Amino acid sequence: MRETPRQICLEEWDQRQATLARQGGGEPSYGGPLGRHVEREGNGRLRQLRFDNSTAALRLWNFLLTENQRLRAARAQGERLVGAMKDLGTVPVMAYALPRVRAFYPDGAWWTPCLMECTDRLLNQAEALGADATTCPVRAMLAAFQNGEHFPRPDLLVCSAGAICDDFSAIAQRLERLGSAVLWWEMPRRREPETGEASCALPGGLRAPADQVECVRDELRRVAIALGRLVATELTAERLRDGIQSANAVRRELQALRETVYAAAGAPLPALEMLIAEMLAVHFCSDRDESRVVLGGLVQEATRRVAARQSVVDETGIRVYWVNPVADLRAMNLLETCGGQLCGSDFMFTHALDLIPEDLPPLEALARTALADPMVGPVQDRARRIVQECRRYRVEAVVVSRIPGASHCAWEGAYLREHLAAELGVPAVEIEVPPVCDALLPALRTRLQAVLEIAQSRRRA
Amino acid sequence: MAGLDGAAIQSVVATGYGRNRVPFAATTITEITCHARGVHHLDPAARSIVEIGGQDSKAIRLDEHGRVRDFAMNDRCAAGTGRFLEMLASRLALDWSGLDELSQRSQRPAVMSNTCVVFAETEIIGLLAEGVAAADIAAGVQHSVATRVVAMAGRALDPPVVFTGGVALQPGMVRALEGVLGCPVRVPADPQFTGALGAAILAGGMA
Numbered sequence: 182m183r184e185t186p187r188q189i190c191l192e193e194w195d196q197r198q199a200t201l202a203r204q205g206g207g208e209p210s211y212g213g214p215l216g217r218h219v220e221r222e223g224n225g226r227l228r229q230l231r232f233d234n235s236t237a238a239l240r241l242w243n244f245l246l247t248e249n250q251r252l253r254a255a256r257a258q259g260e261r262l263v264g265a266m267k268d269l270g271t272v273p274v275m276a277y278a279l280p281r282v283r284a285f286y287p288d289g290a291w292w293t294p295c296l297m298e299c300t301d302r303l304l305n306q307a308e309a310l311g312a313d314a315t316t317c318p319v320r321a322m323l324a325a326f327q328n329g330e331h332f333p334r335p336d337l338l339v340c341s342a343g344a345i346c347d348d349f350s351a352i353a354q355r356l357e358r359l360g361s362a363v364l365w366w367e368m369p370r371r372r373e374p375e376t377g378e379a380s381c382a383l384p385g386g387l388r389a390p391a392d393q394v395e396c397v398r399d400e401l402r403r404v405a406i407a408l409g410r411l412v413a414t415e416l417t418a419e420r421l422r423d424g425i426q427s428a429n430a431v432r433r434e435l436q437a438l439r440e441t442v443y444a445a446a447g448a449p450l451p452a453l454e455m456l457i458a459e460m461l462a463v464h465f466c467s468d469r470d471e472s473r474v475v476l477g478g479l480v481q482e483a484t485r486r487v488a489a490r491q492s493v494v495d496e497t498g499i500r501v502y503w504v505n506p507v508a509d510l511r512a513m514n515l516l517e518t519c520g521g522q523l524c525g526s527d528f529m530f531t532h533a534l535d536l537i538p539e540d541l542p543p544l545e546a547l548a549r550t551a552l553a554d555p556m557v558g559p560v561q562d563r564a565r566r567i568v569q570e571c572r573r574y575r576v577e578a579v580v581v582s583r584i585p586g587a588s589h590c591a592w593e594g595a596y597l598r599e600h601l602a603a604e605l606g607v608p609a610v611e612i613e614v615p616p617v618c619d620a621l622l623p624a625l626r627t628r629l630q631a632v633l634e635i636a637q638s639r640r641r642a
Numbered sequence: 643m644a645g646l647d648g649a650a651i652q653s654v655v656a657t658g659y660g661r662n663r664v665p666f667a668a669t670t671i672t673e674i675t676c677h678a679r680g681v682h683h684l685d686p687a688a689r690s691i692v693e694i695g696g697q698d699s700k701a702i703r704l705d706e707h708g709r710v711r712d713f714a715m716n717d718r719c720a721a722g723t724g725r726f727l728e729m730l731a732s733r734l735a736l737d738w739s740g741l742d743e744l745s746q747r748s749q750r751p752a753v754m755s756n757t758c759v760v761f762a763e764t765e766i767i768g769l770l771a772e773g774v775a776a777a778d779i780a781a782g783v784q785h786s787v788a789t790r791v792v793a794m795a796g797r798a799l800d801p802p803v804v805f806t807g808g809v810a811l812q813p814g815m816v817r818a819l820e821g822v823l824g825c826p827v828r829v830p831a832d833p834q835f836t837g838a839l840g841a842a843i844l845a846g847g848m849a
Contacts, residue, residue, distance in 0.1 A: 194788070213737075602712070610711075613718075624698070624717035624718070627717070630672045631675065634675045635675075635712075642707070
């Protein structure tokens with residue numbers, strides 16, 4: 182059932198899905214109408230979103246929105262669950278290298294207040310637990326652990342500490358104080374090697390002192406031992422190597438998707454679906470192999486649309502690079518509404534998009550990848566990568582999104598906006614998106630539309 | 643309002659916060675672009691615009707062709723907007739022009755320590771209770787609004803600076819802005835309509 186690409190509302194998707202089901206559309210076990218996620222789980226925000234109308238996108242959304250069910254089913258079948266906190270893409274690779282272990286990302290609860298339009302009251306509960314509105318919305322995770330109504334309590338909770346977000350560190354420490362045992366591992370702040378200092382190449386064209394790589398490798402070794410004990414199976418180098426290959430298979434799909442979509446003349450897929458797809462790289466949405474299938478479907482759809490010169494927006498749309506994820510998914514829809522198309526992104530975990538080196542000892546490879554995290558190094562490194570991608574994808578405007586209360590990006594956003602505008606000579610705007618942005622939509626829309634208008638006038642000039 | 647016959651209108655551009663609620667508009671353009679166009683039409687030498695309205699405030703930088711180079715907006719807080727002045731006028735039981743006339747009698751503008759309108763209202767009550775002259779409070783609030791807007795602009799605004807929006811109708815605000823910027827500020831005729839003028843010019847280009 183192929184139609185011209187466009188963004189459709191929830192009701193239209195449910196009608197289409199019903200037709201698909203009657204025709205024997207071959208949906209996966211977690212498939213079905215998106216509307217059920219509103220009725221059963223209270224994800225009322227879906228009513229406000231505009232979705233891509235491809236079956237590949239339907240699969241993506243159903244995959245995302247059934248994660249908690251997937252975790253509970255795994256628990257019921259005796260699998261061990263690992264909560265990988267503040268680790269965007271390293272510990273899950275290790276966990277999935279073991280049999281009967283499933284890693285997930287409790288931090289992902291930061292989107293629950295958005296999806297449930299704050300009816301979950303997680304943010305209020307987090308405040309009562311000591312994490313108020315001056316901290317990042319990821320504080321929702323604290324309440325989700327306490328009330329147990331969202332994800333199941335993991336058998337092992339692993340969290341990186343050190344050069345990570347201050348807010349998250351405070352929230353995770355509060356979680357530990359409330360009774361959740363946490364296995365901490367240290368992440369040093371990445372720095373440039375000094376002249377003559379032994380150093381290592383990292384993914385993404387970065388370098389770090391060899392001492393730092395060794396430190397992270399030793400920390401990850403502790404994590405590997407703890408993971409192995411969880412299922413009484415040693416996490417050997419061989420298993421890790423296989424795990425890295427499987428993770429890279431997912432990352433290759435994502436790389437192909439980004440290249441297909443961002444290099445295209447139009448927008449083969451909308452910004453919202455690209456954000457969700459990229460999130461799969463962090464923790465595989467609790468099913469590594471299915472992540473690959475879901476991403477593969479999106480690559481096929483995007484490739485088909487590019488070949489057919491089809492786009493979800495007018496091909497003359499302004500080419501936009503987006504920095505940082507948004508707390509309210511509705512904000513991503515605004516891009517197309519205002520006449521833009523997503524042609525590049527840094528959603529804070531670009532290191533999870535790079536392939537993990539397969540020609541190194543596996544723990545060494547994972548340590549180097551972890552150290553390439555844009556959030557643990559200087560913002561200048563992050564800006565350099567963004568500039569490269571903007572040039573590669575002929576970007577005409579940049580949007581830097583901020584998350585209210587998130588201290589790790591309070592100043593970084595302003596630096597990125599000014600640096601990118603100066604370096605690239607394109608207009609850049611900074612926006613702040615809270616978990617439910619309805620009241621701010623007119624203002625957000627004005628900012629986005631204005632920056633696209635500036636880009637449009639430069640294009641004409 | 644303009645007394646035009648509907649048949650005489652060849653194209654309609656909607657601007658401002660309500661622009662998406664104008665079903666008969668051919669297109670929508672933000673007030674940022676419209677102010678830029680309107681100001682460039684009235685004062686082609688202008689390189690910066692400070693626009694303060696009741697809803698928000700903006701600093702807009704222009705290139706030599708009148709195109710927007712960059713902008714900054716305060717749309718989250720009433721402290722840098724006309725709303726602050728409206729609140730003060732209401733508290734002092736004055737109308738809009740009465741507030742400005744009062745501010746011009748100030749001998750020593752009060753220092754407002756709060757940047758939040760809600761808290762500032764409490765501060766104003768405290769100042770009145772301490773016997774601070776209402777004229778000094780009015781001038782202090784105008785200075786506070788000007789300081790807030792210039793701080794939002796981030797970097798120095800290139801001259802010539804044009805001041806638009808309804809708040810530009812207050813001579814006291816013009817002086818406050820000039821004081822904070824350290825340079826003269828130009829105010830076009832009917833500064834509250836500059837955005838509408840820009841929208842009309844842009845609509846004319848589409849007709």
